[in-house]
Amino acid sequence: MQLTARQLNRTLLHRQLLTERAPLGVVETVRRLVGLQAQQPAGPYLALWNRIVDFDPAELDAAFASHRIVKATLLRITLHAVAAEDRAVFHAAVVATLRAARLNDARFLRTGLTSDDADGSVAALLAYLAEPRGNTELDAFFAERFPDLPETGIWWALRSYAPLIHGPGPHPWTYGHRPSYLAAPTQAQAQEPIGEGEAMVELARRYLAAYGPATPADLAQFATLRRPPAKQAFADLADELVTHTGPDGKPVSDLAVAELVTDDRPVPPRLLGMWDNVLLAHADRSRLIPAEHRATVIRRNGDVLPTLLVDGYVAGVWRPVEGGVEATAFRSLPDEVWEGLAAEARALRALVADREPLVFGRYAHWWRSIEGVQVRVL
Template sequence: MRITAQRLNRATLARQLLLRRQPLGVADAVRRVVALQAQQPASPYLALWNRLTAFDPADLDTAFAGHTLVKATLMRITLHVVHADDHPAMHAAMQPTLRAARLGDPRFTVSGLRAADADALLPELLEFADRPCTAAEVEAWLGARLGVPPKGVWWALRSFAPLLHTPTGGPWSFGSRPSYVAAGTSPASGGEAASDAHLRTLVRHYLEGFGPASVADVAQFALVRRSRVQDALKALSGVLERLEGPGGTELFDVPGAPLPAEDTPAPPRLMAMWDSILLAYADRSRVIPPDYRKLVARSNGDVLPTLLVDGYVAGVWRPVEGGIEATAFHRLPAETWEGLAAEARSLVPLLAGREPRAYRRHDRWWATLPGAEVRVLPGR
């Protein structure tokens, strides 16, 4: 079966609950979309607001407080919100990547410790972190335990140890100074072979939420070696479908997953900063026109909150006094502006109850952005 680029776009939107908002609870929604990128505390809330009918941010507060949903370093070595039941397998699948990225880094090796030393520390660290601990508390414990400067050691351990971020309060549950707690699972054992078994689970889950996708797409989503992805897909070959994508690219998918028609309407959306659909593919043209990629994905890794128009990035937005400032990179028709204005009227009250100027610390990027049209969409 051949599939066009436009149909791939609509498949992503359908599976990511962006063709129409769905009447789901927050925990079920997160499982449906696999994970929510969470470097910026407001983003999981805005990601779910884009996807759910009658989204109440208090429901997400409750899910975090009750550890139904958890925040941890996972795919792409970045912070994600995932369902607590999915965290152990995702963390185990990511272990080779997380370990290699940290234990070979000079910030860790300058301590004089080896990877085996870090592994030996894990059981004691998890015992110490059986209650929420600040970074300062963990560093003090490590310093006393090791007798060496702990900063680089803690930088490495906090990424690959089975640790969760715990809510610290504030408008979005998590503030700028994280607190950590043991995930309640043992450190991964069994080496890469055991990790690969969990990777197969992650790959299937990814295809359910983002497919159809290529080997390169899966590898980009998780930041794992393509050879591991190829092995996982080979092991799953009996339960996956193969398709031909644009340019003859081989794509993989789960049977029965949504594949809407090319002409399926896609409503406008005000997407969260670092929304997962912008980062889940090696071929980001699925949702970001190539000319716009460097405008929304900035040089330091920031991925700006975007306007999604007819399924594709068409500009950026930010909260300002009086509403939402929308900067379109090309001219938009009147009906699209009406749709974006309706989204702004829904979003502004949510922000007002939490943090009216969310993302303000990233305003510097707007100084150099081109804009074919810039409008302030009022919040009422």
């Protein structure tokens, strides 16, 4: 099938529950979306608010507290909230990337330790993390284990690639900016550890269900993987896939059982939070972000600003201000669109009111360099 750019856009938004909020629970939704970037504590809450009918943030609080959803360093070497049963699989798929990114970094190499020293510390670390520990305690733990080290780069490395999760606590969004850590819980039933290849295939399958049609390069971009393993995962899935032709004339793959939607599927206005995975899922960001606005939305240091989604494409950015939500549109928007955005803004203000009214406020400095065609406080 020859696919248009708009059909790829609509199919992506449909699978991401952004054409219509769904009556789903938080764990089911997180599984469907292959996790939610959680670099900012409020991020998963806004992502689910955008996708679940009558989303109750207390449901996500409870899922975090009971470890049915866990927070860990996984995809793109960033913090993600994932369903507990997915953590081990996703970790197995990306641990080689996580490990290489940390053990080849100068912050670890300056310690003078070897990768064997780091790997050999994992068992003792997991035993120590049978209860939540903060960074100060963990720095002291490694200082005692390696008393002659000039710095604590070993803990900096291990907290990214060892099988750990963040410990939930009494914060407005369950997690704060000063994390504690726990050994990742294991499944009750005895299971053989999943291998990297098998885990990569499962990640590719889940990725296509949530973000397809796509290419191995897209999967590599989404998860920060080397392209050969991503390509091999698609090859191993060949019996489950169908190949279409993308708008650029190149092949794109999808699960044979997956649904494609039509170009004219309506998409209501949305206020996406920071680092929403839907904006970061493909090598070509223009599936949702017009090329001329990419550098504004995705900053050079990797920050991804809260965005206005209009007719399925990023049309501006937003930030909370005293008394409302300031929306900066990159083009002139009709009155009915502003009405839809205002309704979303009212619901958003209600969501954050008793938790963090100026959510994402620490990133307000980016607005000094943002120019818009229309600016309104909603």
